[in-house]
Amino acid sequence: MDAGELLTRWTVRIAVALYVATLASRPFTPRWSRLAWTCGCVAYLVHVACAFEYYHYWSHSAAFNATAKQTAETVGLDWGGGLYVNYAFTLVWLADAVWWWAAAPGYLARPRLIEWTVQAFLVFIVVNATVVFATGFSRWLGIFGCVLIVAARFPSCRALIGTIGVSPPREKSP
Numbered sequence: 302m303d304a305g306e307l308l309t310r311w312t313v314r315i316a317v318a319l320y321v322a323t324l325a326s327r328p329f330t331p332r333w334s335r336l337a338w339t340c341g342c343v344a345y346l347v348h349v350a351c352a353f354e355y356y357h358y359w360s361h362s363a364a365f366n367a368t369a370k371q372t373a374e375t376v377g378l379d380w381g382g383g384l385y386v387n388y389a390f391t392l393v394w395l396a397d398a399v400w401w402w403a404a405a406p407g408y409l410a411r412p413r414l415i416e417w418t419v420q421a422f423l424v425f426i427v428v429n430a431t432v433v434f435a436t437g438f439s440r441w442l443g444i445f446g447c448v449l450i451v452a453a454r455f456p457s458c459r460a461l462i463g464t465i466g467v468s469p470p471r472e473k474s475p
Contacts, residue, residue, distance in 0.1 A: 305355030309348060314439070316345035317431060321446040324420070325453035331409060335401050342398040349391060375434055390426045393419060424450065 302310075319341030327334040357364040361384075369381030397419055401408045424447075431443025 303355075305351065309351040309355055310439075312344050312348035312351055313430075314442070316341045316348055317427060317443070317446060319344060320423070320427060321449050324424075324450045328453065335405070338401060339398045342394050345391070345394060349387075371434065386426065390423065393422060 319337045323334045323338040323341060326337070353359050353364065357367060365381035365384050368384040368387075369379055372381070372383055373379040428443070428447055431446065432440055435443055
């Protein structure tokens with residue numbers, strides 16, 4: 302495996318790990334979560350740059366064709382439009398991270414509909430990238446990450462987290 306392939310693979314693995322860590326920790330530690338969210342986004346942007354540098358040679362059409370080929374091989378549909386979905390993913394994550402830094406109180410108080418819409422879109426892409434399109438070890442890591450997200454984000458699963466030694470912080474007394 303050459304350096305370009307290593308950089309491309311490991312930057313996205315780091316990005317996904319930080320993405321999962323953020324979603325798992327956000328209810329407990331918002332300050333750390335914001336830093337992890339931002340670092341994950343930066344790692345993802347580096348991944349995109351590496352993919353375009355080492356795989357697509359800064360050619361949108363090469364990336365489109367590679368996406369179409371991989372989609373055809375994976376799901377039987379010869380369609381490169383997933384590249385535009387990846388562009389949207391990039392813009393949504395970047396905008397979300399910028400919003401969190403620019404206006405943290407407003408970001409944290411945003412309507413649940415916005416939070417759930419953003420996270421549903423991002424999770425959909427992450428699941429497709431790590432479970433549907435990935436293979437081998439990466440797929441297993443993706444499945445593990447998905448289980449962590451579900452366990453951390455859904456209140457009925459938080460009891461399970463508490464039984465394995467992680468509990469939410471206690472509220473401070475006035």
